[in-house]
Amino acid sequence: MGEARQGGRPLVFEVGAPGLRVGVLSERLDVPVVEPAEAFGPAARAEPPMLPHATEGQLARHYARLAAVNFGVDTGFYPLGSCTMKHNPRVSEDAARLPGFAAVHPYQPASTVQGALGLMHALQGVLAEVSGLPGVTLQPSAGAHGELTALLVFRAAHGQRGDATSRRCVLVPDTAHGTNPASVAMAGWEVRQVPTDGRGNIDLGELRSALGPHVAAVMLTNPNTLGLFEERILEVTASAHRAGAFVYCDGANLNAILGKARPGDMGFDALHVNLHKTFATPHGGGGPGSGPVCVSAELAPYLPAPVVAEVEGGGYGLVEPERTIGRVRSFLGNFGVAVRAYAYALALGSEGLEEVAEQAVLSANYLKERLKVAYDLPYDRTCMHEFVLSGRRQRRRAGIRALDIAKRLLDFGFHPPTVYFPLVVEEALMIEPTETEDPDTLDAFAEAMLRIAREAEEEPEVLRSAPHATPVRRLDEVRAARRPDLRWRRVRARGGG
C-alpha cells in the first residue's frame, strides 16, 4: 500500500477513506424492497466487493494525475508504425454522443432506428467503394477479429466446395502482423511462412512452390508491413486462385491507398478495415476498434448475420446472408465507432480521402529521406505511409538497440515508433508519420532521431539508461513476467472488512 504512494500516484483504492462515496443513485427506492438473502438464498452476495471509496473530487484528481502521465495523439507526435495514430476529429465524438445514436437499443423495432440503420448501410457502401469489394459486415470488433471472421468465411466457402478437410494451411509472409498467424491458429488451420524477396515483396517463387491443394488461403498486407506496395500483387492473387486458395488482405495499411487503388481490384477476396486507423476513430489506450470485413460477391452469402440492407417498401432492415457463418459477437458491431468513421468519411469526401493517402505517403517519404543518412534503410524504395529503418549500424558500433533508441525518443517528447517489427528487419524501427502532422513536427522528430544517432556514437550510455525525463524510468519487465502482480489486494484484518 505504501509502495504505490512512494511512486507519487496512489491506486484508486488508496484514494479517499472508508465511508466516502460519490452518491450516484438515490437511496430512496420508490418500490418495495426485495431482500437479496430472501430472494436468492445462497446466491445472494455474502461479502461486498472491494471497490474504491472516494468523493467525486478525489476521483477527478486521481484520473487527472493518471492522464498527466499518459501520452496520446493530442499530447504529441505518435509515429507508431502500422498502428496509424492520426488526429481524431472532435465532431465525430459529438456525433457518437447524439442520443439518437448513443441511447438506442439493438432490439428496438427497425422502424424506430432507421437513422442508425441508414448510417450503417451508408458506411457499408463507403467501405465497399473504397475496398472494391461489394459484401460488407460491420460486425467484427477489431482488425484481428475481422481476420478471424474472414478465415471462418473462407472455411465455410471451402466447405461448400467440398474442400474443407483437404485444405489445412494458410500462407502468410514472414513480415505478417502477429495477429495473422494467431488468427489462423484460432480458425483451426496451420500457418506456413513465405519469405520476403530482396525488394521487400513476398517472394513469388517461394509462394508458388508453397501453394497447392492443401492451402486454404494466403494472407497479405498491402502495402505490406515494410511500408512497400507488393509490386506483383496481381500475380500473387492469380497464383493463389489457380491453386484454389482465397486471398485475404490485412487492411491495416489501407489509409495509404485510399482512392488510389482498391484491394478488390487487386484480386483479394476479403479485407478487413481498421476503422480506428484508416477512418481516424480514437483508440482509447487499446480500444475499442472496429474491423468491418469486405468480401467479394462470391463470399457475401457467408458473411456473419445480420447485415443491414434496404428492405421492400423502403427503409432499412437487418437480413441474414443465405449461408451465413453465424455471428461473431453480440448485436451489430461497434456501432459507436461506426458513427465516428462515417462522420470522418463524410467530412473528407472523395477528394479528401485521396488527399489523405497522398499526404501520408509524402510525409513518410520525407522522413525516410531525412533519416536514411543516419540509419540503415534495408529496402530503399519509394515507401507508402510508413517505412522501416534498421538500427543494426548502431547495434554493431555501440551495442545500442532499437529499444534504447525508442526510450531515448521519449526524452524528446516523442512517442517511439514500432520496434522489432517486422521480424525480417534487424533492430527494426517502423515509422508512420500520417497526414495530420505538420512539417515542423516532422523536422523536430527527424532532428531528435539524428541527434540520437550521434549520441549512439558519442555517449551511448545516455541511450542505454534512457528514458530520463519520463514519469518513471525504464521498467523491470523480467519481474513483471516472472512475478506477475496483476491486481491489488487489500490487506484484510481477520474476519474481512
Added chain:
Amino acid sequence: MRFIPVNGAQRERMLRAVGVSDAGELFDGLPAEVRLDRPLRLPPGLAEEELIAHLRELAARDLDASRVVSFLGAGCYDHYVPAIVRHVVSKPEFFTAYTPYQAEASQGTLQAVYEFQTMVAELAGMDVANASMYDGATAFAEAAYLAARATGRAKVAVSGAVHPEWVDTLRSYAGSGLLEVEIVRFDPRTGLSGADALRAAATGAAALMVASPNFFGCIEDLPAASAVAHDAGALLIAAFAPALSGVLEAPGELGADVAVAEGQPLGGPMSFGGPGLGLFACRERFLRRMPGRVVGRTVDAEGRPAFTLALQTREQHVRREKATSNICSDHSLNALAAAVHLAALGAEGLEQLGRACVGKAAYLRERLVATGRFERRFASPHGHEVALRYLGDADEMLEEMLDRGYLAGLHLRRFFPDEDGTVLLCATERRTRGEIDALAEEVASL
C-alpha cells in the same frame, strides 16, 4: 473538412526533399492495372456545420431512450452513467492514446487498467482478470477455447438458457473445428439448466457453460453446476451480470473456474449494442492460458512502482501461431469507463444499484401479473429481468405499446420458436414506479 496541416509552400519543400514534383508520382510504383483511374464514388467533403447537421438529422430518425419508456434489456442495458465517467473518458490523454507498448509514456492507461483488473476480479470472485475483451459474447467464446486447451477436450456443453447471440458466437468460433458445441436444453418449467441435463452433457466435456442470471433473467444454481462440471473433469464457465454484483454472489465464490460478463452496464451507453465490454476473469492456474492482454505492476530502474503489459510471451506479437488469442485491440476505453463507474459507485453504491434493479423488476412483474394479461413464465428467482407470458398476441401488444410510448420488452419467439407469447422485460434503476404503473395501466386497457 480537412485535417492536413501542410500549406502549398510547405508541400513544395517536402516534394523537393523527396525528389518528385507531385505527390501523385509517389504512386507510380503501383502496377497500372490496379490503379483506380477515377475518383471514388463518394460525395464531396462536408464542412463541420453541414456534417453535424446531417448526423443530427439521421439521429433524429431514431426513437432514443429519452423519447420512449424502455423495458428492453436482453444483454444491453440502460443504466444511469455518473457524470464523471464521461469527463474522464473524454480526456484526450486517454482517448487519443494507443495500446501502451511503451510503458514509460503510458502509466496512466496502465494504472487504470490494473485498477480495472482488480475491480473485475473482485466482482467475479476470481484471482485474476484481463484488460478486457470485445464484448460478453466473445469473452464467452474465448473462455471455451481456454477450457479446450486446458483439458485437451473439444466439446463444450452450453446451457440453452444462455443469451442466444452468445451461443451463436460460440458456434461460429466452433466453425474453426477446434470446438464442438453441445446445447443443453433448459427446463421449460423453471427456465433453468437442470442438473440432470447438465450431468448428461458434462461427460467428456471441456467445460459446462452457463449464465446466471441467464437469458431469461433466472438465477441458476451455480454450486450444483460446479459440482457436475468438476465431477466430469470439466471447467465451469459462468457468465454474470455486473449490475447485480452488489447483490448476487460472485461466480468464483460459487465454484466457477472462469467468469465472463458483458460490461456495458458499467459506464457504457447502449449505443445500438456496441461497443460493448467483455469482462474476463479466471483462477490463477489458468493465468498463462488467459486470452487478451494483462497489465502488471513492477518497478522501474530506480525501484519505484510502475505498470507495464505483463506476460506478453502469451501474446500474438511474440508467440504468433501459438498465441493464447489473436487479441490486438481490446476495449480499453470502455474498461476505463467501467472502472470510473465502479469507483464512483463504491461497494455500497453497487449494492444499491443491484437492489434498485431487482426491486423494480419484481415490482414490474407484480404489476403486470396483476393486470391479468400476463403470467409468470418461469418459476424461479430473477434479477433485473423477467420473462412473462402475454395472454394474447404478443406482437400486437408490443406494437400497440410502442404507439403509446413504451418499448414493452422483447418477444422471445425471435430466438425460441416455442416461446410464442413470452416477453422478456427488464427494469433497471432508471425505471420509476410511475413508469411501471403507467405501463401496467396501458396494458390493462388493451
